[in-house]
Amino acid sequence: MTPATIQAEFFSKLRQPLVCEEIFDTLTDTVFFVKDALGRYVVVNQTLADRLGVENKDDLIGLTVLQLFPKSLGEGFANEDRLVLTKGEHITDRLTKHLYRNHREGWSLLQRRPIYSDDDKIIGLIGLAKDLHAPNESGEDFRALSEVISHVQANFSSALKVPELARMAGLSSYQFDQRIRKIFQLSPSQFINKTRVDHACYLLTNSEQSIADIASSCGYADQSAFTRQFRQTTGLTPRAYRQDHEHHSH
DNA sequence: GCCATAATTCAGGTAGTCCA
DNA sequence: TGGACTACCTGAATTATGGC
Numbered sequence: 702m703t704p705a706t707i708q709a710e711f712f713s714k715l716r717q718p719l720v721c722e723e724i725f726d727t728l729t730d731t732v733f734f735v736k737d738a739l740g741r742y743v744v745v746n747q748t749l750a751d752r753l754g755v756e757n758k759d760d761l762i763g764l765t766v767l768q769l770f771p772k773s774l775g776e777g778f779a780n781e782d783r784l785v786l787t788k789g790e791h792i793t794d795r796l797t798k799h800l801y802r803n804h805r806e807g808w809s810l811l812q813r814r815p816i817y818s819d820d821d822k823i824i825g826l827i828g829l830a831k832d833l834h835a836p837n838e839s840g841e842d843f844r845a846l847s848e849v850i851s852h853v854q855a856n857f858s859s860a861l862k863v864p865e866l867a868r869m870a871g872l873s874s875y876q877f878d879q880r881i882r883k884i885f886q887l888s889p890s891q892f893i894n895k896t897r898v899d900h901a902c903y904l905l906t907n908s909e910q911s912i913a914d915i916a917s918s919c920g921y922a923d924q925s926a927f928t929r930q931f932r933q934t935t936g937l938t939p940r941a942y943r944q945d946h947e948h949h950s951h
Numbered sequence: 952g953c954c955a956t957a958a959t960t961c962a963g964g965t966a967g968t969c970c971a
Numbered sequence: 972t973g974g975a976c977t978a979c980c981t982g983a984a985t986t987a988t989g990g991c
Binding site for chain 3: 878889890911912913928929932938939940
Binding site: 876879890894921926929930 | 952953961962963964
């Protein structure tokens with residue numbers, strides 16, 4: 702029995718569509734949402750309703766971020782939604798301002814993924830935002846860090862030095878290390894590696910590029926360094942990972 | 952809590968092997 | 972023959988520790 706048939710058998714028994722937001726209602730530090738192709742909420746958890754000062758979460762269904770959030774936040778969220786809905790981009794670990802309780806702004810770690818129909822069209826997106834707690838009241842550390850994290854996520858294909866990133870954030874190496882660990886539970890170099898491996902996984906399953914080409918485009922000096930790192934992180938060599946995902950998708 | 956420094960661990964590069 | 976993988980050496984990054 703393949704994983705696909707196990708899934709198909711399970712879903713065929715459901716009395717109603719699988720609803721995840723109820724379990725996410727219990728996470729008071731995490732906002733969960735599903736949106737349609739126009740960026741309108743179709744599923745939200747109670748945490749998002751609480752943040753927006755809305756008693757019933759169903760009142761959010763059909764609305765967009767531009768209608769619900771202050772302009773300073775809503776426009777940024779709408780731009781990110783567009784990237785996912787029009788280009789199928791994956792947004793991973795984006796450090797960004799979000800709305801906490803009582804309309805207070807705080808920092809969160811955002812994830813977004815496109816949702817596809819049977820005929821491979823993007824019909825919506827699924828996402829969540831997990832609260833972070835600022836090491837100082839003003840959140841200045843996160844503001845500087847968010848720029849450095851964006852820099853890493855945009856430049857992981859080139860050489861990145863941890864001391865240089867710490868300087869960019871205006872922090873000592875020690876402070877930078879502690880902040881990154883607080884957010885990601887990873888060291889700075891582990892975070893850089895995770896960013897690279899995430900992108901490599903995407904290219905292995907969504908492109909025909911050779912292992913060597915993927916190694917190069919993910920910032921590894923050569924294919925051997927990539928293979929070693931990839932195997933250490935995922936437990937599989939790049940080719941085995943690609944073959945494994947080909948089997949599961951067929 | 953932060954920094955400096957020494958010890959330790961880890962990652963990258965080179966060179967080589969294996970295999971289709 | 973070219974792509975994928977591995978062993979080994981070296982330098983970089985991380986961790987531990989002591990002092991402020």
